Amino acid sequence: MRIHPISENHLYKKAYDHGKKYVCQHIVVYVLTDYHASRLQRENPLKQKINRIGLAVSKKTGGAVIRSRIRRILRAAYTRLEKECNVRKGYLVVIVARSSAASVKSTDIYENLYEAMSNINMIETGEKNAQ
């Protein structure tokens, strides 16, 4: 399960401007339909659709150590979410950490992410495994 990062700056801009948005206590999530989803699917050896993930942590949040810790936690949270739930694919997902995320446990962030994704209707209920 690899994370496909968003590297283009314009995609972040589009996600902020046009994407669906949900604000939680510690994070903000933007979701936008990925126009390149089918091309990426062809490139993907497994022939599955994928979500491209963008992680954003403001410099206001803290120093480099704190920021990279938050990025790791966010990445881990998303990986766990894809594993345990049935997440819709073919989207651009931008996760922005709020300043309170610096002092919070990773489980809280995961719960935040789950709440946000289900509110944006990114999680298909049933099927897979509901644990």
Added chain:
RNA sequence: UGACCAGUCUGAACAAUCGCGUGAUAUCAGGCCGCAAGGUAUUAUCAUGAGGAAAGUCCGGGCUUCACAGGGCAAGGAUAACGGAUAACGUCCGCCGGAGGCGACUCCCGGGAAAGUGCAACAGAAAAUAACCGCUGCUUUGCAGUAAGGAUGAAAAGGCGAGGUAAGAGCUCACCUCUCCCGUGGUAACACGGGAGGAUGUGUAAACCCUAUCCGAAGCAACACCUGUAUGUAAAGGUUUGCCCGACCGCAGUUUAACUGAACAACAGGUGGCAAGCACAAAAACCACGUGCUGAGCCGAGUGGCAACAUUCGGCAAAGAUAGAUGAUUGUUCAAGACAGAACCCGGCUUACAGGAUUGGUCAUACU
């Protein structure tokens, strides 16, 4: 024992579960992306994976690109006792002078103010050809002499004592200070001793400036080099014939859409296009493998040196990403975890930092 001074080392540990980068071995897949060379995947095991400051980007180098390829001058910048170390330094070591501390020791101290120009607020009579008050003399509403005393100030015209005088004054003398000369010691800065001079005007050079020495510019999401393994690939391109032009290649993006997606397509850049034949040199561009991460390297012992350091021998070699790998959760322990994340690489400096360990030394007190 207490209070200090100067270093050196260290920068929580363990277990379980999940997870990541790189490398190796095996395994899986022949699809997708690209004009093409070519690229890329699944899973398992093993190995390995941030700092003393990785930080600030303040100095000095290496490396690379560009420029000059010789010498001089000017401008600009940096440095500033002396000797050494070093690839180099504004760093380090030793030492000198000054300042501070009882001391161990410390210091954002260190050319020139008699080359010149400038500045010195407020206060004060006066801030540099000193006469306001005071003191003394005389021919006394004034003139002359005088820096001993006096407000102030960061700084007031060498200090202090004696002689001297009308009163005073380096005017004279002793001591101190300063400058110069000689001798001794030291590689030298300088120190000590002796002699001479009469002594010029306070501070400021982080004001301009003067003296000496050094310096080409730029740079990392970059750039370059080496080798082409079938002389690596090469769409649009060359050339011949025919036909056709707001064409074509390439591409962010937009619309529709959910698939072999389709349509339209800006800027930069490149090329006239299409069909057939022929030929493929070079360059730009790109691709693969490799290199720049073995380096002024680290550790231990010996030798030389007061030391910085040099040198000999032996051993070690295991971060390398490109939106960026070291993490999360739970539990246990303790001294309860600070500052903080490699990004081309080194040597320094500076700044931040919970603590812990340890070496040498000083002072005080007590005891012998």
